[in-house]
Amino acid sequence: MSLLCAEDPNLLDTFDANGLTFLWHPALSIETGAEVRRLLERCLSGEQRLDILCVEGSIPRGPRGTGRYHMLAGTGRPMLDWVRELAAVAHHVVAVGTCATYGGVTTAGENPSDSVGLQYDGSHAGGVLPEAFRSGSGLPVINVAGCPTHPGWVVETLLMLENGVLDQDQIDPLARPRFYADHLVHHACPKNEYYEYKASAERLSDLGCMMENLGCVGTQAVGDCNIRPWNGEGSCTRAGYPCINCTAPEFEEPHHAFTETPKFAGIPVGLPTDMPKAWFMALASLSKAATPKRIGTNATSDRIRIPPQPKAKKP
Amino acid sequence: MNGTRLLVGPFNRVEGDLEIRLDVEDGQVSAAYVNSPLYRGFERMLLDKDPRDALTLTPRICGICSISQSVAAAAALGDAAGLPAAPQGALVTQLLHAVENVSDHITHFNLFFMPDFTRPVYAPHAWRDEAVERFAALKGSAQHAAIDARAKLMHITGLLAGKWPHTLAIQPGGATKAPTQRDRTRILLSLRAFRKYLETHLFGAPVESVADLGNADALMAWERGDLGFFLRIATDLGLDGLGRGCGRYLSFGAYPGADGPLFARGVWVDGAAEPLDTSAIAEDLSHAWMLGPTAHPTAGETLPDEEMRESAYSWCKAPRLGGEIAETGALARQVVDGHPLALELAQSGGVLARVAGRLLEVARTQIAMERWASALRPEEPFMHHVDLPKSASGAGLVEAARGALGHWLRIEDGRIGAYQIIAPTTWNFSPRDASDQAGPVEQALVGAEVRPGEDSPVAVQHIVRSFDPCMVCTVH
Ligand code: SF4
Numbered sequence A: 001m002s003l004l005c006a007e008d009p010n011l012l013d014t015f016d017a018n019g020l021t022f023l024w025h026p027a028l029s030i031e032t033g034a035e036v037r038r039l040l041e042r043c044l045s046g047e048q049r050l051d052i053l054c055v056e057g058s059i060p061r062g063p064r065g066t067g068r069y070h071m072l073a074g075t076g077r078p079m080l081d082w083v084r085e086l087a088a089v090a091h092h093v094v095a096v097g098t099c100a101t102y103g104g105v106t107t108a109g110e111n112p113s114d115s116v117g118l119q120y121d122g123s124h125a126g127g128v129l130p131e132a133f134r135s136g137s138g139l140p141v142i143n144v145a146g147c148p149t150h151p152g153w154v155v156e157t158l159l160m161l162e163n164g165v166l167d168q169d170q171i172d173p174l175a176r177p178r179f180y181a182d183h184l185v186h187h188a189c190p191k192n193e194y195y196e197y198k199a200s201a202e203r204l205s206d207l208g209c210m211m212e213n214l215g216c217v218g219t220q221a222v223g224d225c226n227i228r229p230w231n232g233e234g235s236c237t238r239a240g241y242p243c244i245n246c247t248a249p250e251f252e253e254p255h256h257a258f259t260e261t262p263k264f265a266g267i268p269v270g271l272p273t274d275m276p277k278a279w280f281m282a283l284a285s286l287s288k289a290a291t292p293k294r295i296g297t298n299a300t301s302d303r304i305r306i307p308p309q310p311k312a313k314k315p
Numbered sequence B: 001m002n003g004t005r006l007l008v009g010p011f012n013r014v015e016g017d018l019e020i021r022l023d024v025e026d027g028q029v030s031a032a033y034v035n036s037p038l039y040r041g042f043e044r045m046l047l048d049k050d051p052r053d054a055l056t057l058t059p060r061i062c063g064i065c066s067i068s069q070s071v072a073a074a075a076a077l078g079d080a081a082g083l084p085a086a087p088q089g090a091l092v093t094q095l096l097h098a099v100e101n102v103s104d105h106i107t108h109f110n111l112f113f114m115p116d117f118t119r120p121v122y123a124p125h126a127w128r129d130e131a132v133e134r135f136a137a138l139k140g141s142a143q144h145a146a147i148d149a150r151a152k153l154m155h156i157t158g159l160l161a162g163k164w165p166h167t168l169a170i171q172p173g174g175a176t177k178a179p180t181q182r183d184r185t186r187i188l189l190s191l192r193a194f195r196k197y198l199e200t201h202l203f204g205a206p207v208e209s210v211a212d213l214g215n216a217d218a219l220m221a222w223e224r225g226d227l228g229f230f231l232r233i234a235t236d237l238g239l240d241g242l243g244r245g246c247g248r249y250l251s252f253g254a255y256p257g258a259d260g261p262l263f264a265r266g267v268w269v270d271g272a273a274e275p276l277d278t279s280a281i282a283e284d285l286s287h288a289w290m291l292g293p294t295a296h297p298t299a300g301e302t303l304p305d306e307e308m309r310e311s312a313y314s315w316c317k318a319p320r321l322g323g324e325i326a327e328t329g330a331l332a333r334q335v336v337d338g339h340p341l342a343l344e345l346a347q348s349g350g351v352l353a354r355v356a357g358r359l360l361e362v363a364r365t366q367i368a369m370e371r372w373a374s375a376l377r378p379e380e381p382f383m384h385h386v387d388l389p390k391s392a393s394g395a396g397l398v399e400a401a402r403g404a405l406g407h408w409l410r411i412e413d414g415r416i417g418a419y420q421i422i423a424p425t426t427w428n429f430s431p432r433d434a435s436d437q438a439g440p441v442e443q444a445l446v447g448a449e450v451r452p453g454e455d456s457p458v459a460v461q462h463i464v465r466s467f468d469p470c471m472v473c474t475v476h
């Protein structure tokens, strides 16, 4: 439902203006029950062209491989079968949300429903559809990963597919559209200055950088979350809580509490991946030592205690 | 058409997947069986996790009432810790919660419920062309206005919660974002813009004049805005008598606050208010594909029946209050709160009452949101630090848009030892219980008209959607 938050223009105008129509949307379309069943049959028979199949939610395979934990209402058949058959006739297949892409939160813990993503099982290629699957367009399943997805990610993916400009080069190795996956959450995070000095938040709601203590993995998580804000001007880190990497496979099982950075001998594990560790540590201790009072003080406060000072005029 | 059976599904314009089996006799529904066909097992995923992880995982049960789940989880953890949240943080939490609830009501009315009146079966009715112009699915002018207004109202969640849905800003100790005076100014601005939408489109008159409607006659005389248009249809189609409920209403009490909740906690039985005894809640599993005895949620478990036995027909457990069904939702909240209009609506308790109850609540909540936003004090703390105990138990009972939502958890050795959730739609869309008592919607559907040739009866659709089900929360 985050899609309904699309703005400038809103969701309905966006679709209208681009000649896109929903064949059927479970929350928005008029058709219900038998009308939908007939539509699905027409898609399978080829009578109705299916340009883009969007799937939300992971697909349960349980119990015991039957897929009966999710029967598509009214059809007596598991979603598992429907998705496989509809994917085979669709020109493009788009997985919307981290559940549909990689399994996501539905697979947390013991994965009670034995769910998987469309073309991935966590970070392993091959889900409901095999690794080699290609839709009518020749593309694999496009993974608009995110939990939730930014409405802009979904809208732009659909429009780019429609315009034929989202090709193999435009998706990353996990099949996420590069227009948002080429960025990191860390980019344009308002806590960047704190990060530079390793001036860390100690508790949720502190203004400092949340990498050292509060589980923020924004330096590794893909997403333009801080470049284009959410719901007006929001983002996870702007609201004082960490990025938990919701655009990535297996984010649901970090093997530590989501809002706590695991440490080994007092040093956070999981530092930025593309940086030599020793170099990072040396830089960190240097910059910690050089932290200006303003930054150090504000980092452990829930509001700005010491504002930037205008330069003193020379006498 | 004696003794036929209909299977209605996929039942759309509800959140999640829903299937309804109908026995039809003499052009009427004689029995209904509601199936929630998706099981994911969130309560099992939570076992043995760090208790704080509930704040990350439970909101993701649902993409539409995510904040309600956050608020319930934070309340359960806070209850376990025995510490109240910072008062200003609690204020932020209830403002966020209200924004989501009102957004859900607006979405329901414009996108889920009203489009059914554009169906060709209504071609002979004078209002049908106007219905198409305003509410045609994905096109109607009222839908456009509502979507725009909703997205702008949601800017409050951007500011205070980072994003919607799935925030981590709501914590047992309060809220992670301490708003500044400038933020408060923005929030008030968003609320003013939303008021303008309500007064121009939905109500066509000041919000207060809807909140102050004192009886059903005054309501039915209302002609302005989308509300007036709905009432014209409701009168023509007799929606007051359609899908009448069981008359037992349940509310956990909405938006707690220092001086008690904005909307009272309690039950409404046989035309009178009673206090709520939460120990009388129990989930019956006789017709659910779940294993185990009937139990209070503090003792309940989630053990799916992999055989999907013949005698059951849904993944949904059947919650009962003192052995009886109860209806929950906006109407229930307003009835339990004793609003005079709601009390009159409760006498019919059908489709009209549920939809009007929801819109009445929108008006009352708008006024409260404005008051709360004005009461934000940026200089005060918004969050206390809360250390969770190693072993404790707690309950978080809140009101989501669709009604009573409860989280019950037990912490053992610093991990989650048990976690049970009863969502509003679990109450309303529950299957039969051991005494063969049908669930609230199953009962409300009995008697609904099935026109010749209908395979997804439109009357059934009105009734089901008037409850505003959220199926993903139902089983979770
Ligand atoms: S809080 Fe996270 S995203 Fe922001 S600067 Fe620190 S590490 Fe980067």
Ligand code: SF4
Pocket: A146, A147, A148, A185, A221, A222, A223, A225, A235, A236, A237, A242, A243, A244, A245, A246, A247
């Ligand atoms: S900041 Fe991180 S957790 Fe938050 S939405 Fe973006 S990727 Fe997901």
